[in-house]
Amino acid sequence: MTQPRTDTKSHLHEYLVAGRDALLWKLEGLSEYDVRRPMTPTGTNLLGLVKHLAGVESLYFGETFGRPFPEHLPWIQDDAEANADMWATPDESRADILGLYERVRAFADATITELPLDAPGRVRWWPAERADVTLDRILVHVATEVHRHAGHADVVRELIDGMVGMRVGRENMPESDLAWWADYRDKLEQAAKAAG
Template sequence: MTRPGTKAHLHRYLDFGRDALLWKLDGLSEYDVRRPLTPTGTNLLGLVKHLSGVEAGYFGETFGRPFPEPLPWITDDAEDNADMWATPDESREDILGLYGRVRAFADATITELPLDAPGRVPWWPDDRAGVTLDAIIIHVTAEVHRHAGHADVVRELIDGAVGMRVGRENMPSDDRNWWTDYRNRLEQAAKTAAAAAASSEAAVGPAGDDGAAPASDG
């Protein structure tokens, strides 16, 4: 039996991840919200675009409530990773506005259906396609928080801004010198550990040889 308040509790964690992702775009230029910061092209606006498709699908088609707007970048004939970046003719306002509408649509599904409402994820294998709303909320929450973590790293690479909330309440310090000293300490610890490992490997030698002299036959 589901405990009272469980749905609100799950929904709150989903919203926490959504909000953390969105404020990572605050105050950035058009270039910075779009530019790829990893070898695989991770970028802030692309993460929002991607999650628009994720929430529209999981809270829509899964429960027979398709999102009313076409999302051409998630169709079967879309090019690879089309949902992971914003084209020049897709404005920031377009993508953020879409995510706002998708979020309201998903919230309606969460509000109107019971947690044990059955659904089917058509893009999952048949043996696991049958789901319930509570499982989908958990699944989407995990994905949203995963991408919020990506956004956190990308934003730090852009201008050094960090934290899960506005004001960085979850960070131990706002002092740039503190962070420089902290990073240097970690760098030194990594070098020390690597040197110790290399020394240990040299002592053991190839194929497990510990370097000891062979025993005398006489």
Template sequence: MGYDAKAKLHRYLQVGREAMLWKLDGLSEYDIRRPLTPTGTNLLGLVKHLASVEYDYFGVTFGRPHDEPLPWMADDSEPNADMYAAVDESRDDILDLYRRANAHADATIDALDLDSEGHVPWWPDDVNPVTLHWILVHMATETHRHAGHADVVRELIDGEVGYRPAAPNLPDGGADWWAGYVARVEATARAAGER
């Protein structure tokens, strides 16, 4: 049985995508949009951002442009406009955009070899050209980075945590166990801070 690097990288990207979508399950329209960090991080905005960058990295980079209008990515758009959903952009609009971006990216991944070259126009010349391998690593990493952000934001909303429903990747402790754990971590931090 051989090792298929492209399939493995593609699977890591897909797992990150699934984690992102799961983090929105069961939440109100307000909760998926509300900013919960000083920089405005919110769940639906993370999905919108990832849809936008998947379209660009797997499309524009490899001469496989998409026909999706992304006005929030224009040079004259408001800074960070890709990191939140406007009032007229529904949950379904953003989720459908993400699924279309994923399908477009998947078509590029399927069509090209790992060593296929592309050009990222917004990166400096000294790092271009790039390969599909590089972009797959970049996007899998970016997606999982934002899935981590989403995990923290979701925990702040309703306490729901974990990697995915069937595999939370956390100790199986109840509320009392977690309260005790947090108290131990806090006590350790205070003791270290007083040294």
């Protein structure tokens, strides 16, 4: 039996990987249209979340530590159109975006593996008084951002087809059927009306 990892860097990295995997699972089994369709008034969509995080991880685990990601990502440049990183153009296929994110993940994982937690870096787009960072701070920042967007993906996927949970088997959801959820939602609606 192998011993569980106990070092902080491994724990942080495991949380980052878990968030990435939960986000990517939300795209499984959906059509090209469904992974792209805007499901909120601000346009939140599943493939856009993956594209956004590819840019985020490439910058935070790359440029921040003087290790630029080797591919040009036009949507993260200073002169890019607003929110260009939050949606996929018709010319950007799901395979393109997922392949990019796989390469970015490998790149980010190499930075995490090769540098110590106290490795210094600089986030040029943060205010000067906070711009000097360590790998530790960036790991926490990015893992938190990935999980935040995985939560967005949870809601978007539920709106598309009702699929819920962090992974196959819904280990984090109560065992239930559609009738149970309908009753539960009605209960919450009644509670909101009574409070309002």
